[in-house]
Amino acid sequence: MTKSKVLISGASVAGPALAYFLHRDGYEVTVVERAPVPRDSGYAVDFRGAALDVLAEMGILAAIREHETEMHGTALLDEAGTEIGQLPAEAFAGELEVPKRVLTRILHEITAASVEYVFGDSISALTEHESGVTVEFEHGPAREFDLVFGADGVYSKVRQLAFGPHDEMVCHLGLSGAGFTTANYLGLDHSGLLQSAGSTAIYLFSAADRDRLTVSLSFATDSPALDRRDRAEQERAVRAAFAGNGWQAPHLLEAMTAADDFYFSSSCQVGLDRWSCGRVALLGDAGYCAAPTSGAGTSQALIGARTLARALADADGDYPSAFTAYETELRPYVAENQSNGRAAAAMFGGEASAEGVDRQ
Template identity: 75%
Template sequence: MTKPNVLISGASVAGPALAYFLHRGGYDVTVVERAPALRDSGYAVDFRGTALDALDAMGIRDELRDHETRMRGTTIVDETGNEIVQLPAEAFGGELEVPKRDLTRILHRITADDVEYLFDDSITALTEDAAGVTVEFERHAAREFDLVFGADGVHSNVRNLAFGTNDDVLRHLGMSGAGFSTPNYLGLDGRGLLQPGKAAVYLFSTSPADRLTVSLSFATDSPALDRRTRAEQEQALRAAFAGHGWEAPRLLTAMSEADDFYFASSCQVHLDHWHRGRVALLGDAGYCAAPTSGMGTSQALVGAWTLARELSAAGGRHEIAYTAYEQRLRPYVAENQAAGRHAAASFGGEAPPSAP
C-alpha cells in the first residue's frame, strides 16, 4: 500500500515536530524551508504543561535537559540601571528552558534520516483537486502531495496561498523589536536584566557564557517594519531609544555590528478556521499567540502532536481530522493568546484585553 505523501512548509519547530509524528504514523514526509540551511538564531525557548508530554512522545526531553539554560532569575532595573526588584526564574521561564538553536538541531537530527528536507526553496502555488494538491516551487519541479501543512510562521506563505489572506488576520500587539548577541561585557551569569517600558531592554547570558543576548523592544502601531530593510529597522530602533541612558547607546552600536540580528513584531494570528481543503496550518502560521505569551514553542509542539494524533484517529481522513484538531486545540490557543495580549500591555504595548 502506498504511503500518504505530505508536504510541510517550515523547518523551525512545528514543522519538524509534525514531520516526526507523521513519519512515525506511516506518512511519507517532505519539509520545505526558505532558509538555505537550518536556522541558528532565536532566544531561549521554554516548555510548559502538555508540551513536556510532547517532548516525551518524541523521546527528547532528557536530551534537552542537557542544554538547559539554568537561568536564576531576572533583575528589573530603572532608567539608570538601578535595581528595582528581583524576579525568580519562573517569572519568565517555563518548566524547562533551552536555547532555540539546540531544540531545532535536535528536531532536525531525529527526522533527517526519515524525512526529505528541501532547503533554500519555497512554495509558489498550490492547486488542489479531488486527488490531492499540486505544489509548485521556486527551485524544484512541481510535485503532487496528498496533504500540505503550513508551519511557516506568523507571515505564513502557505496561509497566503491557500486562504487568500495574510496581513488582515494579523493582530498587532503594539510592540516590535530586535534580537542579537554581543560579547558579555556585563559578566552576566545565569541572570537577566530588564528595563521595561515603551522602549525596553532585556539582557541575559546562558550559553556560551561569553555571549550576551540582547532584546530591544519598542512601541509600534503596525508590523510593517518586519518587511523593511535591516537599515530601516535599525533606524527605527535608534529613534525609539534616542535619549535613553543606561546601556542603550552601547547596545545600539553593538546592534549594527551583530551578524545574528533579527527583527520581529509581536503579533497574533486570528483565523476562523485553520484548514481549507487538504491544507492545514499549525504553530504561529495558524494561531500565533505572540512572543509575550511565552507559549509559542509549547503551542507549536502541542499543535503538531495533536494534529498527528487526530489524523491517526481519523484513519487519514483529513476532513474529520482537521475538524477534530481545531476543536481540541482552540481552548488551549485562546488561553495562550489572552496571556500574550495581557503581557504585551504590561510591557508597554497597546494591546486591548480581549480578542476581536
C-alpha cells in the same frame, strides 16, 4: 497499501515535530524549507506543561535537558538602572529552557533519515483537486501530495495561498524590537536584567554562553511594517525610540550596529476562523501565533503538532473530521495563550489590540 504523501512547509519546530509523528503513523513525509540549511538562529526557547510530555513522547527530553540554560532569575530595574524587584526564572524560561539551535538541530536529527527535506525552496502555488493537491515550487518541479501543512511562521506562504492576505489574519500588538548578542560586559551569569522606561524596554541576559550577552530592545510601534524594511531603517527606528534613554541604552545602541546576528521582529498574533481549508491545514505560528510575549510559541508548536497527528491517526484517513477534531481540542489552549500574549504586550507598552484575533 500506498502511503499517503504529505508536504510540510517549514523546518523550524512545528514542521519537524509534525513530520516525526506523521512518519511514525505511516505517512510519506516531505518538508520544504526556504532556508538553504537547517536554521541555526534564534536564542532561547522554553517549554511549559504538556510540551514536556511531547518531548518525552518523541524520545528527546533527556537530550534537550542536557542543554538547559539554568537561568536563575531576572532583576527588575527602574529608569536609572536601580534594582526594584526580581522575577523568578520561570517568568521567562518556563519549566525548561534551551538555546533554540539545540531544539532545531535535535528535531532535524531524529527525522532526517526518515523524512525527505528539501532546503532552499518554497511553495509558489497550491491547486487542490479531487484526489490531492498539486504543489508548485519556486525552484523544483511541481509535485502531488494528499495533504499540505503550513508550519511556516507568522507570514506563512501556505496560509497566504490557501486562506488569504496576511493583513486579514495578522494582528499587530503595538510592540516591535531588535535583538542581537554582544560581549557580556556586565558579567551576567545565568541571569537577566529588565528595564522599562516609558514605551521602551531593555532585556539583557546571559546563560548558555557566559561570554555573550543577549540583548532585546523593544518599543511601541503602530504597525509591523518595519519587519519588511532593511536593517538600516530598522536600526534608525530603534535609535529614535531609545533616544534620550539612559542606563545602558547608549552603549547597547552602539553594540547593535556592530552585531552580526541582528534581527528585528514585531509582536503579532494570527487569528483565523478555521485552521484548515480543504486538504490544507495550519499549525504553529502560521495558524495561531500567540506572540513572543505569550512565552508559549514553542510549546504551542509542539503540542499542536502532536494534536494534529493524533487527530489524523484517530480519523483513519478522514481528514476533514481530523481537522475538526484538531481545532476543537486545541482552540481553548490557544485562546488562553493569545490572551496572555496581549496582556504581556500591553505591560511593555504595546496596545494589545484583540481585533482579528479573538475568534477562538
